Amino acid sequence: MKKSAILVFAGLMFVTVLTGCSKTENAITSFDDAKNAKIGVLTGSTGEAIAAAKFPNAQVKSFDDVMDSVAAMKSGQLDAVIVAFPTAIQISKLNPEFWYLPEPLQNEDTAIALKKGNDDLLATLNNIIAELKADGTLESMKNRWFKADLSPYKEMNITLPTEGKLLKIGVSAAREPFSFVDKNGKVTGHDTELARIISAKLQRPVEFSDMKFMALIPALQSGKVDMIVSGMTATDERRKSVDFTQPYFANAQVLFVKKTSVASTTSLSFFKSIANSFHSNIIQEERYLLILDGLKTTVVISVLATVFGTLLGALVCFMRMSKKSVLNLPAKIYISILRGTPVLVVLMLIFYVVFASVNIDPVPVAIIAFGMNFAAYVSEIFRTGIEGVDKGQIEAGIAMGFSGVRTFIYIVLPQTARRILPVYKGEFVSLVKMTSIVGYIAVQDLTKASDIVRSRTFDAFFPLVMVAILYFLISWFLMQSLEYVERITDPKFKRRKMSNA
Amino acid sequence: MIKVEHLSKKFGDLVVLRDITIEIRKGEVISIIGPSGTGKSTFLRCLNLLDRPSSGSIYIDGIDILDPKADVPKVRQKMNMVFQSFNLFSHLTSLENLTIGQTKLLGMSKKDAKHKSMELLKLVGLAEKADSFPDELSGGQKQRVAIARCLAMDPEIILFDEPTSALDPTMVSEVLSVIRRLAKDGMTMAIVTHEMDFARDVSNRVLYMDEGLIYEEGTPQQIFENPQKERTMAFINRIRSLNYHISSPDYDLYALNAEIEIFCEKQILPRKTRHNVLLLVEEMLQIYNPFLHSTILDMKLAYSEKKESLELVFENTGEAINPLDKKRLPDELGLRIINNLAESIIYQREDNKNRLTLMMRL
Numbered sequence: 001m002k003k004s005a006i007l008v009f010a011g012l013m014f015v016t017v018l019t020g021c022s023k024t025e026n027a028i029t030s031f032d033d034a035k036n037a038k039i040g041v042l043t044g045s046t047g048e049a050i051a052a053a054k055f056p057n058a059q060v061k062s063f064d065d066v067m068d069s070v071a072a073m074k075s076g077q078l079d080a081v082i083v084a085f086p087t088a089i090q091i092s093k094l095n096p097e098f099w100y101l102p103e104p105l106q107n108e109d110t111a112i113a114l115k116k117g118n119d120d121l122l123a124t125l126n127n128i129i130a131e132l133k134a135d136g137t138l139e140s141m142k143n144r145w146f147k148a149d150l151s152p153y154k155e156m157n158i159t160l161p162t163e164g165k166l167l168k169i170g171v172s173a174a175r176e177p178f179s180f181v182d183k184n185g186k187v188t189g190h191d192t193e194l195a196r197i198i199s200a201k202l203q204r205p206v207e208f209s210d211m212k213f214m215a216l217i218p219a220l221q222s223g224k225v226d227m228i229v230s231g232m233t234a235t236d237e238r239r240k241s242v243d244f245t246q247p248y249f250a251n252a253q254v255l256f257v258k259k260t261s262v263a264s265t266t267s268l269s270f271f272k273s274i275a276n277s278f279h280s281n282i283i284q285e286e287r288y289l290l291i292l293d294g295l296k297t298t299v300v301i302s303v304l305a306t307v308f309g310t311l312l313g314a315l316v317c318f319m320r321m322s323k324k325s326v327l328n329l330p331a332k333i334y335i336s337i338l339r340g341t342p343v344l345v346v347l348m349l350i351f352y353v354v355f356a357s358v359n360i361d362p363v364p365v366a367i368i369a370f371g372m373n374f375a376a377y378v379s380e381i382f383r384t385g386i387e388g389v390d391k392g393q394i395e396a397g398i399a400m401g402f403s404g405v406r407t408f409i410y411i412v413l414p415q416t417a418r419r420i421l422p423v424y425k426g427e428f429v430s431l432v433k434m435t436s437i438v439g440y441i442a443v444q445d446l447t448k449a450s451d452i453v454r455s456r457t458f459d460a461f462f463p464l465v466m467v468a469i470l471y472f473l474i475s476w477f478l479m480q481s482l483e484y485v486e487r488i489t490d491p492k493f494k495r496r497k498m499s500n501a
Numbered sequence: 502m503i504k505v506e507h508l509s510k511k512f513g514d515l516v517v518l519r520d521i522t523i524e525i526r527k528g529e530v531i532s533i534i535g536p537s538g539t540g541k542s543t544f545l546r547c548l549n550l551l552d553r554p555s556s557g558s559i560y561i562d563g564i565d566i567l568d569p570k571a572d573v574p575k576v577r578q579k580m581n582m583v584f585q586s587f588n589l590f591s592h593l594t595s596l597e598n599l600t601i602g603q604t605k606l607l608g609m610s611k612k613d614a615k616h617k618s619m620e621l622l623k624l625v626g627l628a629e630k631a632d633s634f635p636d637e638l639s640g641g642q643k644q645r646v647a648i649a650r651c652l653a654m655d656p657e658i659i660l661f662d663e664p665t666s667a668l669d670p671t672m673v674s675e676v677l678s679v680i681r682r683l684a685k686d687g688m689t690m691a692i693v694t695h696e697m698d699f700a701r702d703v704s705n706r707v708l709y710m711d712e713g714l715i716y717e718e719g720t721p722q723q724i725f726e727n728p729q730k731e732r733t734m735a736f737i738n739r740i741r742s743l744n745y746h747i748s749s750p751d752y753d754l755y756a757l758n759a760e761i762e763i764f765c766e767k768q769i770l771p772r773k774t775r776h777n778v779l780l781l782v783e784e785m786l787q788i789y790n791p792f793l794h795s796t797i798l799d800m801k802l803a804y805s806e807k808k809e810s811l812e813l814v815f816e817n818t819g820e821a822i823n824p825l826d827k828k829r830l831p832d833e834l835g836l837r838i839i840n841n842l843a844e845s846i847i848y849q850r851e852d853n854k855n856r857l858t859l860m861m862r863l
Contacts, residue, residue: 390591393591395551395584396647398574400581401574401581
C-alpha cells in the first residue's frame with residue numbers, strides 16, 4: 001500500500017512537470033499570425049464554421065467544453081481558441097497570461113431557441129425580450145454579469161412562481177458568465193437570470209437541465225426541454241432545426257490567445273502551487289460539496305445499475321440457455337446488439353428517443369442504460385459459469401429427487417457464483433468507470449462535478465487527478481465487498497475459519 | 502416392485518434399447534453384464550428417467566412413472582443412483598453431500614440429518630473424512646461417500662452404474678465390499694458392472710444384455726457356468742476372434758498373416774504361439790488350395806481368455822469332403838505338421854458345409 005502511494009505520488013509529479021513546461025512560444029498578435037496555428041473550437045458552436053472560413057490552413061481541434069480547450073492551451077497543445085468574448089473575459093480573469101484579440105471574428109446574435117411550430121410561445125418571448133430591452137433590464141443584466149473583475153455577481157431578486165406548468169430550460173452550465181453552477185450547486189448566470197425573469201412573467205415554475213452544449217438541440221427536439229437559454233447563437237444552420245427569438249444579447253466570437261510578454265507570474269514553489277490549487281478547486285465556494293454530491297450520484301448509479309443489470313442478465317442468460325428458439329433468439333440478438341453498441345449511444349437513445357416525451361429523471365435512465373449494457377456482458381459470464389458446472393453433479397441432484405429448479409439453486413448456483421466472481425468483478429469495475437459519461441444526459445456525477453469545477457477555475461490538473469483518485473477509491477471499496485462475497489462462497493473458507501478459531 | 506414392459510430407447514436413429522421386459526422384486530440384487538455399448542447404462546438411466554424411454558412402460562409399486570402426471574422427483578427419491586464418475590457435489594463436504602438431500606427433500610432437521618449422515622459415513626468407513634471436500638478424497642473414498650449419499654435418502658432400490666469402472670484397480674475392492682455389505686443387509690440393487698467375479702457372488706440374478714435386449718437371464722450359476730446362448734458364452738469365456746474370408750486362390754497371404762500377427766499381439770499371446778498359429782494356418786491353406794477356385798472358405802481364429810485356448814475353425818461350402826483325409830493327400834508331411842501343432846481336430850458336416858475345428862495348445 002505504502003509502495004503504491006509513493007508510485008502514485010511520483011506519477012503526479014511527473015505529470016505536473018510535463019504540464020508545467022509549455023512548448024510553443026510564438027505569440028499571436030493578429031489574425032495573420034494565427035494562419036497556421038493550432039486553433040481550438042467548441043463542438044457545436046459557431047467557432048467551428050469561423051475557423052474553417054477564416055483560418056483554412058490552421059489545424060482545428062474540437063473540444064466539448066471551454067475548460068478543456070483552455071487546459072489544452074495551457075499545456076501548449078493549442079495556440080488559440082475561438083470563444084465568445086464574455087467567456088474570454090472570464091477566463092483571462094483567472095488566467096492573466098491569456099487575453100483576446102480585440103477585433104471580433106464575427107458578430108453574433110444570442111437568442112432563445114424553441115422547438116419549431118411553437119409560434120404562440122415564440123411571440124410571447126419576443127414581446128418579453130422587447131419589453132426587457134425597452135425598460136433597460138437587459139442593459140443592467142449585461143453590466144452585472146459581464147464585468148472584468150472578480151467581485152461577486154449581484155443577482156436580481158426574482159419571485160419565482162411555484163404553481164403552474166413546469167418550464168424546462170436547457171442550459172450548458174459550463175460557460176460562465178452565461179450559465180454556470182454556483183457554490184450552492186445552483187445554476188446561475190446571465191442567461192439563467194433571463195430564464196428566471198421569463199419564468200416569472202409566464203407564471204410557470206422553472207427547471208434547469210444542465211447538459212453538454214451539443215446535447216441541447218437534441219434535447220429540445222425530443223421535448224426534454226421547452227427552450228434553450230444558454231448563450232446560443234442564432235445561426236442559419238440552427239434555424240433549420242429550431243426557432244429563435246429576437247436576440248437578447250449582442251455577442252462576438254473572438255480569438256483567445258497567449259499574451260506576448262508574459263508578465264512573469266511569481267513562480268510559486270511546487271507545494272505552494274499545489275496548496276493554492278487545492279484551495280481554489282476544493283475549498284473555495286465549498287466545491288467539495290459539489291464533488292461529494294457527484295460522488296454520491298456515481299455510487300448510486302453504479303450500484304443500482306449493477307443490481308438491475310445482474311437481475312436482467314440472469315433473465316437474459318436463462319433465455320439464452322433455453323432450447324426454445326422463441327426464447328434464445330431474442331436473447332442472442334439482445335446480447336449482440338448491446339455488446340456491439342457504445343454504451344454512450346445506448347444511453348442517449350434511451351434518454352432522447354425512448355423516453356423522449358416522458359418527463360423522467362435522468363438518473364433512472366442512466367441506471368437502465370448501464371444496467372442493460374451490464375446485463376449483456378454478465379449474461380454471457382453467467383452462461384459460461386453455469387455450463388462449467390459438471391453435468392454429472394446435475395444428474396446426481398436430479399437422480400436424488402431434486403427438481404430441475406432446486407438442483408439449480410442448491411447445486412449449480414453455489415458453484416457458478418464462485419466460478420464467475422473474478423470475471424464479474426472486472427466487469428463491475430468497468431461499469432463504475434463507464435458511468436463517467438452520464439453528463440451527456442444532464443446527470444451530475446463525479447466527472448460532471450469535476451467539469452463544473454474546471455469550468456470555473458480553468459485548472460485541469462487538480463480536479464482531474466482528484467477525480468481519478470476518487471474513481472479508484474470507489475472501485476476499490478466496492479471491489480472489497482465483492483471480494484468478501486468471493487471469500488464466503490469459497491466452500492473451504494468456513495472450515496478454515498473454524499480451524500483458526 | 503419395479504416392472505418394466507417393452508421398454509425401448511432411441512437416440513435419433515440409433516436404437517439403444519429394443520424391447521426390454523423385466524421385473525425386479527424387493528430384496529433382489531441384480532447384476533447387469535454385457536459388452537460395452539449394448540445399452541446397460543441406458544437401461545438403468547431409463548429406470549429413473551434420467552433418459553426418457555421412447556416407448557414402453559415402467560411401473561414402480563404399481564404406479565406408471567411415464568404418466569405425465571406422475572411425481573417423478575418423488576419417485577427418484579426412492580431409487581437413488583450411484584454413478585461411474587461419483588458425481589459428488591464439489592462445493593459441499595462429504596457430510597453436507599449426505600445432509601443436503603435429507604434436509605431439503607426429506608424435511609429432516611439439520612441435527613437429525615447430521616447424526617444420521619455420520620452413522621452412514623461410519624458404515625462406509627469414512628467418518629473421519631466428514632469435513633473433507635470431494636477433491637480431497639481418493640476415487641474409492643469418493644465412491645463410498647456417493648453410496649452413503651444414496652443411503653441417506655432411505656431408498657428402496659439403488660441403481661449402480663458401473664460403480665468401479667473409473668477406479669484405480671487398488672481401490673475397486675473397497676467399493677465392492679461396501680456394496681457386498683449392502684447386499685447382505687437386504688438392499689434391493691441393480692448393478693451394471695464389468696466385475697464378473699463380484700457379479701457372480703453378490704447377485705441373485707444376472708442379466709446378460711446384448712444388442713439392446715436382455716439376451717439371456719438367469720442365476721449366477723446358470724449364466725457364468727452354463728450359458729445357453731452363443732453370445733453369452735463368448736462373453737463369459739471372454740472369447741475374441743478374427744474372421745477371414747477367402748473367395749479365390751489369389752488371396753493375399755501376407756495381409757492375412759499380418760492380421761493374425763496383430764490379433765495375437767492384442768491378446769498378448771507368446772511369440773511361440775504366434776509362430777505356431779502362422780505355421781498352422783499356412784499348412785492348412787496349402788491343403789485347401791485345390792478347393793479354392795470352386796468354393797468359398799471362411800476362417801475363424803478364436804481365443805478364449807478364460808479357458809486359455811485357441812481355436813481355429815475352417816468352413817467351406819461344396820461337396821462333403823474332409824480335406825485332411827489321408828487318402829486324398831499327395832504326401833503326409835503337411836498333415837504331420839498339422840497333427841503336431843493341433844491338440845484335437847474335429848470334422849463336422851453341417852448345413853451343407855464342411856467344418857474343421859482345430860484346438861491349439863498354448
